[in-house]
Amino acid sequence: MREEVALSLSGVKKKAGAFTFGPIDLEIEKGYCVAVVGPNGSGKSTLFRLVQNLTRPDAGSINVLGLQQPEQEVKIKQSIGYMPDTVFGFEEMTAVQAGNFSQQWYPSWNEDRFEELIRKMEIDRYQAIEKMSKGTQQRVLFALALARDPQLLLLDEPTANLDPFVSRVMMEEIARELEDGEKTVVIATHSMEEVRKFADYVLFLHRGKLLGYYEKDEILDSWKELWVEGTAAEIARTPGVVSAEGKGPVRVVTCSLEETEQSLRERGHTVLRVHSLELDEIFAELLKEHDRGGNHHVASSVETGRS
Ligand SMILES: Nc1ncnc2c1ncn2[C@@H]1O[C@H](COP(=O)(O)OP(=O)(O)OP(=O)(O)O)[C@@H](O)[C@H]1O
Incomplete structure (x- = not known):
């Protein structure tokens, strides 16, 4: 209902x-x-x-x-x-x-x-x-x-x-x-x-x-910081990845932890660490993404309802 x-x-x-x-x-x-x-x-x-x-x-x-x-x-x-x-x-x-x-x-x-x-x-x-x-x-x-x-x-x-x-x-x-x-x-x-x-x-x-x-709770569960072996350029195209920066290891921010981890594993990347993000860090990532012209999380997130 x-x-x-x-x-x-x-x-x-x-x-x-x-x-x-x-x-x-x-x-x-x-x-x-x-x-x-x-x-x-x-x-x-x-x-x-x-x-x-x-x-x-x-x-x-x-x-x-x-x-x-x-x-x-x-x-x-x-x-x-x-x-x-x-x-x-x-x-x-x-x-x-x-x-x-x-x-x-x-x-x-x-x-x-x-x-x-x-x-x-x-x-x-x-x-x-x-x-x-x-x-x-x-x-x-x-x-x-x-x-x-x-x-x-x-x-x-x-x-x-x-x-x-x-x-x-x-x-x-x-x-x-x-x-x-x-x-x-x-x-x-x-x-x-x-x-x-x-x-x-x-x-x-x-x-x-x-x-x-x-x-x-959902945003805190799904947005995470990962440290991954590989290059930023190849990791950036992974599903869920919001940003990928640095070299060996690459700091990756994802808005969809499971999806990103699975895809990285399938392509042979090792995820070294997974860290939680604070809400203000997530917000900063959203702002950066918005300024880059990408806002693909917005439409789906607005529809996100309580199950
Ligand atoms: N009566 C008004 N006439 C013209 N501009 C206004 C008026 N009221 C607010 N603004 C402008 O609208 C914008 C949004 O202001 P608003 O007060 O809604 O922001 P806010 O997010 O509550 O900010 P803060 O965190 O500083 O309280 C600002 O650029 C402000 O200058």
Whole structure:
């Protein structure tokens, strides 16, 4: 049976000055955590803004939890807990005032949860948000997003400016949100620790384009670094090989370990060692490949679904 879709983008495109987002086709299933990773300016925040109709697309359609943008924008907003990367709209309020303001708009608002988060995040209840440090403002945004008890949480670099202690508390709270598998959580992040800890899927963005949408465990299992006897030129043509560099032994990066190993063996190459790659190393390889003009992993990876 087809799993329910939390978020679907079809042919979505947005031009903003010199930057073009998309066109992007994407489906995120309900109940999973997706990490959106990409260099500065790759379009992570733009994606979040498009989903909420804070930015209007030039083309394409966006569906959130079965509701269509922009026709059902209000219902969509009520189902989303959005933590933006900066405060906007209620800077003069205190955290408590911002909470009171929010609960008028969000029927699922959970005041007990808000109070709990204020306490755990050590937020000053009576200080104006504009007077708070950047990190404390982030804590408020986080508490406001989670207290909405949303079906879809969009977190834009949640721990970016936080000290390690609060960062840890926040990560525990994110883990708690994911516990019952009911919520869909999308996190834009530069933190590979967050990706490792939470993500079921990883969505790679680069210059507004989708470089790939992968199941995290699958990408970690299939992308490997091999050290192989032979020459880079002959090994480069092996199925699955993304790059082959150096001489005796050759450093090979594959996106399809089994296929590459089998093919190398059949052609008489000895694989000396196989190493795991970190997600940021895989991303760097994807970027290099994209810049070389090859993006043959993208189409298949976007279709990759949970079995
Ligand atoms: N309102 C706007 N008008 C014009 N350009 C914009 C606007 N908002 C964003 N951009 C541009 O869109 C591009 C993508 O920005 P976006 O904030 O989505 O990237 P990001 O991946 O979230 O970056 P970061 O990791 O730095 O947060 C950038 O080139 C940015 O300058």
